[in-house]
Amino acid sequence: MSNAAEGTDRTKRDDRPWRLVARETRPAGSRVRIGEGAGAVEVGGPEFVVAAGPCADETRGQIREAAEEVARAGARLLRGGAFKPRTSPYAFQGLGEEGLRLLAEAGREAGLPVVTEVMAAEEVGVVVRHADALQVGARNVQNYALLKALGTAGKPVLLKRGFATTVDELLGAAEYIVAHGNPDVILCERGIRTFETATRNTLDLNAVAVLKALTHLPVMVDPSHGTGRRDLVVPLSKAAAAVGADGLLVEVHPHPEAAWSDGSQSLPPALFAALMRELTGLLAVQDRTLPLSGGRLDEAALGTCRERIDSIDGAIVGLLQRRAELAVRALWIKRACGRALEAPEREAAVIQRAVAAAGAGFAGSAGALGAAAIERLFRAIIDETRQVEARLAGALALDGGCCPARVPA
Numbered sequence: 001m002s003n004a005a006e007g008t009d010r011t012k013r014d015d016r017p018w019r020l021v022a023r024e025t026r027p028a029g030s031r032v033r034i035g036e037g038a039g040a041v042e043v044g045g046p047e048f049v050v051a052a053g054p055c056a057d058e059t060r061g062q063i064r065e066a067a068e069e070v071a072r073a074g075a076r077l078l079r080g081g082a083f084k085p086r087t088s089p090y091a092f093q094g095l096g097e098e099g100l101r102l103l104a105e106a107g108r109e110a111g112l113p114v115v116t117e118v119m120a121a122e123e124v125g126v127v128v129r130h131a132d133a134l135q136v137g138a139r140n141v142q143n144y145a146l147l148k149a150l151g152t153a154g155k156p157v158l159l160k161r162g163f164a165t166t167v168d169e170l171l172g173a174a175e176y177i178v179a180h181g182n183p184d185v186i187l188c189e190r191g192i193r194t195f196e197t198a199t200r201n202t203l204d205l206n207a208v209a210v211l212k213a214l215t216h217l218p219v220m221v222d223p224s225h226g227t228g229r230r231d232l233v234v235p236l237s238k239a240a241a242a243v244g245a246d247g248l249l250v251e252v253h254p255h256p257e258a259a260w261s262d263g264s265q266s267l268p269p270a271l272f273a274a275l276m277r278e279l280t281g282l283l284a285v286q287d288r289t290l291p292l293s294g295g296r297l298d299e300a301a302l303g304t305c306r307e308r309i310d311s312i313d314g315a316i317v318g319l320l321q322r323r324a325e326l327a328v329r330a331l332w333i334k335r336a337c338g339r340a341l342e343a344p345e346r347e348a349a350v351i352q353r354a355v356a357a358a359g360a361g362f363a364g365s366a367g368a369l370g371a372a373a374i375e376r377l378f379r380a381i382i383d384e385t386r387q388v389e390a391r392l393a394g395a396l397a398l399d400g401g402c403c404p405a406r407v408p409a
């Protein structure tokens with residue numbers, strides 16, 4: 001590259017309001033660790049991290065029950081606001097420091113690190129004493145005094161996008177925190193204001209994909225504030241996982257009908273547990289994991305673990321059926337093309353690819369099953385597929401017609 005071209009490039013880079021958070025600074029993406037010891041959680045890695053809990057900390061009983069329920073269902077972080085930014089000055093403003101204490105206590109008991117909002121630079125000190133991660137709310141994303149103060153907070157920051165913040169402005173806000181000394185920033189899409197009134201906000205999943213390309217910072221999604229409607233939280237959570245978000249921030253209340261704020265968008269525990277089950281199969285297909293909280297080794301944890309296995313089994317059966325259908329279709333196409341129906345070299349390549357992806361097994365990084373186990377399983381799948389194909393070939397020889405919708409038994 002000529003000096004002139006380099007100069008142009010440098011000028012271009014320097015014009016951007018954000019550089020430290022740019023993807024090219026860390027092409028592999030950054031991981032943000034929240035909490036300490038065995039309960040610590042890493043956002044931005046292969047695990048899909050779900051933070052859940054009430055909009056606001058209300059009472060010791062409420063936050064405890066919420067913590068217990070979301071931990072049981074597999075959340076890895078507990079959320080709950082103590083300093084609440086409310087539209088009306090007459091609405092519940094949060095319990096303040098007492099709320100922080102209750103949240104921290106409930107998180108400790110349930111084995112979950114806690115994340116909670118900080119609204120002003122002067123409050124950073126008190127929130128840092130109780131929280132494992134500090135949330136900047138939509139209304140404060142461009143409160144630069146607060147962002148600078150968070151640069152030296154020493155704890156990770158969950159930075160929410162504002163209702164009218166562009167992606168560029170959000171990245172500029174993140175850059176403030178990083179430039180002032182704190183590299184541990186997680187972005188959170190929580191819906192923007194559009195002409196649409198059917199939902200509280202419009203969850204901008206475009207932004208998630210755009211952010212994943214532009215920045216190395218992890219990106220979470222808040223489908224609760226993003227939609228404002230309990231019935232939309234499950235489908236939009238799945239959409240967030242599908243588009244590549246690193247996790248979710250979900251409002252869950254033990255008794256949403258009695259919540260002091262945002263009850264209509266809060267999930268009751270049973271619905272939250274159902275969401276986590278549905279996400280398990282979906283994430284497994286993307287080769288991502290939805291971990292259970294590490295500290296729990298009781299009967300309830302066993303039940304949750306088994307529900308997760310059932311969810312993955314459902315996905316496996318579906319995948320095997322779709323695979324067999326395609327193999328049958330391929331046979332029909334091969335016949336139409338005048339090709340040999342058997343393709344041993346392709347079968348060998350299929351097995352080889354699966355084995356290569358399997359890695360070393362339990363001690364390795366790719367998964368619990370080793371190469372030999374994966375090879376056996378794939379040989380069985382191919383064997384079963386061959387039998388289906390043989391039955392189909394027989395049927396085709398008989399009528400010579402088109403591919404039957406069902407293969408004769």
Ligand code: PEP
Binds near residue numbers: 055117136190222
């Ligand atoms: C919250 O998550 O508690 C909250 C107030 O959300 P937002 O800042 O996105 O409105």
Ligand code: MN
Binds near residue numbers: 055
């Ligand atoms: Mn809320």
